[in-house]
Amino acid sequence: MSARVVTITSGKGGVGKTTITANLGVALAMRGQRVVTIDADIGLRNLDVMLGLENRIVYDLVDVVEGRCRLRQALVRDKRLQELYLLPAAQTRDKSALRAEDMVRVCNELRESFDFLLVDSPAGIEQGFRNAVAPADEVLIVTNPEVAAVRDADRVIGLIEAEGKGPARLIINRLKPELVRRGDMLDTEAVLELLAIDLIGIIPEDETVIVAANTGRPVAFTDNSPAGRAFHQIARRLMGEEVPFAPLKEPGFLERLFRWMRFEGEEQQ
């Protein structure tokens, strides 16, 4: 038994890496997987609050690396699930407190006891990014359907390939079907064609994600939100299941009627 190390990275900041790491951790653990989510964003730790585990942290990743505690002592168990753990980042240190070898060593030590190690990478392409990618068996790249985010994703895809960690798979986050439909947002096909990469999931823009971030209970705990369902689909694909990509939800009849009436109104002006 040996865990797969999956690193979630992006290049551009704020596209949803931490949200995705937390939710995939929850979704995989709900599916019976033994999971450790690892916050590699030293100095800007967030995974703890996304998971609602911020009050239970005693030791962190840098404490482990610098020998102040054993690895097991730093793991925070999520009591809501059977086998979901967090290995928190240090908040008061910076990225230089960790080297790529440290991440590889820590992950190797965890491998035998778990099924998935999910590494939440910091934004950027510097040391922190390299630390997060070093232990990876597989890399997921997160982008938003926007020019700047796609451009940065392309840069990261190149770096991952150069590191011999490819081929990476893509997550498109915060897609708005409505905007795509009226032509004001890059569609999935355009992004995939531009980046020449395989897709592992599309997560729609969803207000419940923001509510979940407020409360520390990731949306993947239930599958009654569009984003929650998307996270579970990605989790199943990570577990090797073939899950078809559902087409975008088209607006209903009423919505189309309103739009038509609005259009008519403009014409009369």
Add this chain to the structure above:
Amino acid sequence: MKLLDRLLHRQEPPSGEIARERLRLVLAHDRANISPGLLEVLKDEIIAVISRHVPIDPDGVQVTYTEGPRVNRLVADIPLRTERRARR
């Protein structure tokens, strides 16, 4: 008004389409590490070299970078000033 624009194809393409075109160019330049600024430099030097030998129309010169399925190319389009020569 909008309808008229649409009928006359005067309407701008939707912004998603603009994003896609801009990305196509930006990614091509990023990947080849050829910036638009470098293309300008190349253009100026090409104009200088060629016009030493042949009369050209410097304002019409275009140097572009394109990504192809097999090779990526620099394309220099250099209009000659044949008209003026014929008149002479």
